[in-house]
Amino acid sequence: MKMTVKEKYAKYATPNFGVRDFEVVGGKGCVLYGADGKKYLDFGAGIAVNSIGHANPRWVKAVAAQASKMAHCSNLYLTSQQADLLEKIVRSVGMGRAFICNSGTEANEALLKVARLHGMRVTGEEGRKYRVLTAVDCFHGRTLGALAATAQHKVQKGFSPLLDGFSYGNFNDLESFEKLMGDDVAAVLVEPVQGESGVTPATPEFLKGLRKLCDKYNALLLFDEVQCGFGRCGAFLASQLYKVKADGVSMAKGLGGGFPIGAVWLSKTCADLLTPGTHGTTFGGNPLACAAALATLDELDRCSLAANAKKLGAYLGKGLDEIAKKYPDKIKLARGLGLMRAVLFKEPLSNAEVCSKLRANGLVLIPAGSNALRFLPPLNIKKSDIDKALKIFDKTMKGL
Numbered sequence: 001m002k003m004t005v006k007e008k009y010a011k012y013a014t015p016n017f018g019v020r021d022f023e024v025v026g027g028k029g030c031v032l033y034g035a036d037g038k039k040y041l042d043f044g045a046g047i048a049v050n051s052i053g054h055a056n057p058r059w060v061k062a063v064a065a066q067a068s069k070m071a072h073c074s075n076l077y078l079t080s081q082q083a084d085l086l087e088k089i090v091r092s093v094g095m096g097r098a099f100i101c102n103s104g105t106e107a108n109e110a111l112l113k114v115a116r117l118h119g120m121r122v123t124g125e126e127g128r129k130y131r132v133l134t135a136v137d138c139f140h141g142r143t144l145g146a147l148a149a150t151a152q153h154k155v156q157k158g159f160s161p162l163l164d165g166f167s168y169g170n171f172n173d174l175e176s177f178e179k180l181m182g183d184d185v186a187a188v189l190v191e192p193v194q195g196e197s198g199v200t201p202a203t204p205e206f207l208k209g210l211r212k213l214c215d216k217y218n219a220l221l222l223f224d225e226v227q228c229g230f231g232r233c234g235a236f237l238a239s240q241l242y243k244v245k246a247d248g249v250s251m252a253k254g255l256g257g258g259f260p261i262g263a264v265w266l267s268k269t270c271a272d273l274l275t276p277g278t279h280g281t282t283f284g285g286n287p288l289a290c291a292a293a294l295a296t297l298d299e300l301d302r303c304s305l306a307a308n309a310k311k312l313g314a315y316l317g318k319g320l321d322e323i324a325k326k327y328p329d330k331i332k333l334a335r336g337l338g339l340m341r342a343v344l345f346k347e348p349l350s351n352a353e354v355c356s357k358l359r360a361n362g363l364v365l366i367p368a369g370s371n372a373l374r375f376l377p378p379l380n381i382k383k384s385d386i387d388k389a390l391k392i393f394d395k396t397m398k399g400l
């Protein structure tokens with residue numbers, strides 16, 4: 001007898017993602033089509049990836065056109081698609097250079113290697129200035145370098161000994177970073193808005209203070225904008241809202257609008273550390289991925305989606321605050337920036353329970369942290385769809 005999709009996963013998939021039971025077959029804009037024939041309002045956007053919605057016609061046309069010409073050719077050759085994307089990233093972030101890879105964790109690995117090269121340039125030898133400071137509850141990825149940077153016990157458990165040289169300060173607590181800082185620190189890496197742990201925006205004093213601290217100790221300030229970048233918080237990069245300039249930025253998720261791609265931007269002063277042979281990738285920057293990213297970034301510009309995220313993000317935030325006040329025994333608080341928001345629940349209510357009830361009522365959200373749900377709709381979301389989502393959320397909270 002033919003196996004179902006769920007049965008195939010149960011039998012053939014490695015079990016690291018746990019058991020999943022929601023099968024999807026497609027999407028259009030902010031609507032996700034379930035295999036059950038139902039339509040769902042998608043306020044998860046594939047964990048902040050589908051920034052221009054599902055099956056955006058311009059994106060589909062660009063990807064199909066590029067696929068019919070050439071998907072891949074390696075980094076041994078030049079392509080106009082990669083050249084255009086490099087230019088777009090550098091023009092949007094600032095004077096410097098960019099490197100294209102395939103994911104957020106890879107982008108962070110590249111930043112960590114740049115940090116070590118920086119330390120070697122400053123001290124003249126390896127192993128003297130290589131420590132990297134990151135923040136408790138951050139998330140930087142699952143590869144061994146990014147994992148060592150990710151100061152969360154539940155993510156690191158089982159993988160000791162971790163890569164050496166990481167120390168963890170408390171997010172939004174500058175003093176805790178000052179205590180850890182020293183001449184052996186090569187870089188500080190933080191998310192301007194912590195995503196996975198439940199959407200916590202940095203305070204301006206924290207990011208500005210880290211900039212000063214890094215300058216004082218000749219360490220690089222690195223921002224992980226994998227989740228909060230590309231218009232989601234109301235500017236191309238979230239850090240641009242804070243007017244704090246990093247030496248390096250990692251990016252992924254929303255950059256490709258659904259196509260796997262990551263990137264690193266490096267300031268003029270540290271881009272030259274990546275001399276020939278120091279880093280590389282087979283797939284990174286292939287013309288198909290670059291065409292997808294260019295189409296996504298064109299759409300961000302054409303429809304002013306960062307401005308939309310700012311305006312409608314504030315609207316969504318206000319709506320969530322009102323609902324939080326309405327159910328004080330169930331909701332601790334709502335917080336976020338732009339269209340990157342979360343609601344934190346009070347026990348005994350669990351985010352898993354709320355998430356499945358919401359889905360049954362037609363709204364898809366993403367769990368975060370210990371007991372939160374994230375609202376990460378596509379950036380071209382309409383006010384009427386936010387109203388629908390708020391209505392479903394309110395109705396669901398009432399019934400719990």
Ligand SMILES: Cc1ncc(COP(=O)(O)O)c(C=O)c1O
Binds near residue numbers: 103140142
């Ligand atoms: C801030 C941040 N950095 C890095 C990553 C890792 O990205 P990827 O899953 O593409 O490797 C994530 C993924 O959730 C993230 O949110």
